[in-house]
Amino acid sequence: MSVQWYPGHMNKARREIEEVMTQVDIVIEVLDARIPDSSQNPMLNTLRGDVPVLRLLNKKDLADQSRLDLWLDHWRGNETVLAHPFSTLDKADVAKISQWVSQMVPHRGSAEKPIRAMIAGIPNVGKSSLMNALLGRRVAKVGDEPAVTKSQQKLKVTNGFQLLDTPGILWPKIENPAASYRLAVTGAVRDTAIDYEDVALAGLKFFIADYVDSLTTRYKLNELPSDPYDVLKIIGSKRGALRAGGKVDMHKAAEVFLNDVRTGAIGPYVMETPAMIAAEERLVEEAKAKKEAERQARLAAAIPQRQQAINQAYRQSQAHHGEQTNQDEKTDE
Structure with missing residues (x-):
């Protein structure tokens, strides 16, 4: 996605x-x-x-x-x-x-x-x-x-x-899913077009892997769970993103985290390196090649069915033509 x-x-x-x-x-x-x-x-x-x-x-x-x-x-x-x-x-x-x-x-x-x-x-x-x-x-x-x-x-x-x-433009289809989430995390995509919790979890996954110290320092954490969902719940509870009964409002928690990321409150970071992008581009090309191969396979599999349909239509037309010829001959007699 x-x-x-x-x-x-x-x-x-x-x-x-x-x-x-x-x-x-x-x-x-x-x-x-x-x-x-x-x-x-x-x-x-x-x-x-x-x-x-x-x-x-x-x-x-x-x-x-x-x-x-x-x-x-x-x-x-x-x-x-x-x-x-x-x-x-x-x-x-x-x-x-x-x-x-x-x-x-x-x-x-x-x-x-x-x-x-x-x-x-x-x-x-x-x-x-x-x-x-x-x-x-x-x-x-x-x-x-x-x-x-x-x-x-x-x-x-x-x-x-x-x-x-010139107006700021994105391109019609962002082929690299990881890049699309990085754009959303940093605020290039209008907030009304994203799921806050989904984007926040993608951002947390990155920070847990690459900038864990930034998370522990910003949110004063002694230990950090490996699951981004659990981390988001902790952020929500620490920042008062709570509903009645003390349940964490995950949407508000996501807003808190994304605001910290976008404003720099979480600390300096860069979400990608040239080597990372090269690896992702290979995966995108492989996925496109696989999708095209599957499409070609479906087309190839459909050919016999199409040919059978053509043959059947031809036989029916020939049978109809034969019946019409016999009918014409009887009329002539």
């Missing part, structure tokens, strides 16, 4: 990006530093072709730097990709963007030939906050929920640097 969310305006946004991609010199892709791969849009990679991309790993203050370094090493050496940890709240980071963009597009940058950059990214990664920080004024609506931006804006940063904003 995976989490899916693809509002209608996102399909329109895809068409708009495709139309303007030929007009831009560089894509500034804002990623969530906590999910560097899952917050990429594979559809955007396809649409941009050989247009260079500056990947800003936003919310770096919420990310585990040691794991973030693995991603920077992973992308290093790719001539069309430049990646940097980033925070829209860090003025020094914002000031470096013009330098990074010029590094990728050295042949433009004058008033006559300004660098035309398109800001893109999935929902809730901080695109609007980036635009406001770059321009030094509030020009883009900012919200804690995904998909706040729903139309394109073209704005001038300097005489040699222009921005084209």
